[in-house]
Amino acid sequence: MKIPKDLMFEYLLSLENYSESHPTLKDITMKEALDVQKKIIDLGFTDKDIVEMKSKELLLEYKLWRKETGQ
Numbered sequence: 405m406k407i408p409k410d411l412m413f414e415y416l417l418s419l420e421n422y423s424e425s426h427p428t429l430k431d432i433t434m435k436e437a438l439d440v441q442k443k444i445i446d447l448g449f450t451d452k453d454i455v456e457m458k459s460k461e462l463l464l465e466y467k468l469w470r471k472e473t474g475q
Contacts, residue, residue, distance in 0.1 A: 414440050
């Protein structure tokens with residue numbers, strides 16, 4: 405079983421927001437990333453599952469998802 409893509413996309417978006425945020429917003433954006441990571445872990449996945457799911461294909465799908473959803 406794989407991490408649901410919509411949850412993985414939410415996680416990737418939160419990490420991207422963190423990396424691009426102003427230093428005064430780093431705490432808020434990191435909390436968002438950790439909240440999504442907790443959702444993934446609550447489903448029974450591990451950090452290793454998150455790392456293993458990342459791929460060029462997933463990143464291309466993520467970029468398309470961002471474009472389609474206006475994220």
